[in-house]
């Protein structure tokens with residue numbers, strides 16, 4: 001006989017509260033916020049077929065569902081505290097639930113972030129997590145703080161998740177080991193939580209990369225009222241992506257999506273603190289460009305792409321079409 005709703009919650013999701021003042025089992029959970037701190041919160045939904053493929057192993061789905069939320073806390077420089085889980089399941093599949101909860105709690109425990117409540121219902125597979133983190137009053141990193149003259153940085157490597165997606169789509173093929181490497185980047189992103197906190201008071205603005213570098217950068221530029229120059233040859237990517245044709249590299253690094261790296265700005269004078277933050281967090285950081293003044297008042301935010309010599313590089317949707325042909 002299959003588990004009922006409450007048995008399912010008890011077996012797979014109910015664990016004793018640790019940091020929370022009140023955890024699972026009541027009508028509300030209760031969180032304490034120490035004085036001098038503010039609560040940072042974000043919510044991300046994952047829908048099968050849109051945000052993940054049915055080929056994704058349950059354990060990795062559990063990881064990714066929380067990872068994309070922790071990435072939002074990281075972008076704000078917040079320390080993870082707790083999360084809620086709203087789950088729609090087509091049926092009670094215990095093999096799925098065991099794997100899902102294992103992947104979910106492994107990442108949660110790695111970041112000291114505890115599950116404090118949620119909702120469980122029957123329906124098409126859908127996972128909605130809300131995260132709660134702490135940040136010192138007025139200390140959150142924002143999208144709006146980029147200033148003319150700031151350097152532009154990115155963490156880690158870009159584009160592997162998109163490369164893996166293209167393999168799933170059948171537009172290109174990779175040797176087995178290479179495919180597993182990029183597939184892991186797509187399915188098991190590592191949220192840059194330690195880096196985000198280390199960048200508080202150092203970075204002037206930050207955002208996490210979920211929709212692709214150019215799109216996410218444009219959010220920062222618009223909110224900050226500035227333009228940017230990006231050095232296309234400086235964009236960090238893996239050896240696997242580096243072995244691909246230049247058009248594929250550019251598509252994946254510039255408009256890839258699902259990277260979950262941090263994109264941030266800092267004044268040149270803070271370069272030593274930026275590299276110290278990267279070392280403290282154990283994450284490679286790459287300077288990929290700089291913030292420049294608004295070319296034309298009232299116009300949309302603009303990113304100029306240049307090569308190593310400073311010559312303009314065109315990046316059109318055409319290269320995207322070419323790739324997909």
Ligand code: ADP
Nearest residue numbers: 009013024025026027085087116117118119120
């Ligand atoms: P209510 O009827 O008040 O909405 P529920 O009966 O839905 O509460 O849930 C009972 C308890 O189990 C609540 O504390 C709720 O937060 C928790 N809960 C429900 N689903 C989940 C889940 N998927 N993960 C964690 N906690 C859950």
Ligand code: MG
Nearest residue numbers: 118119120121
């Ligand atoms: Mg309910």
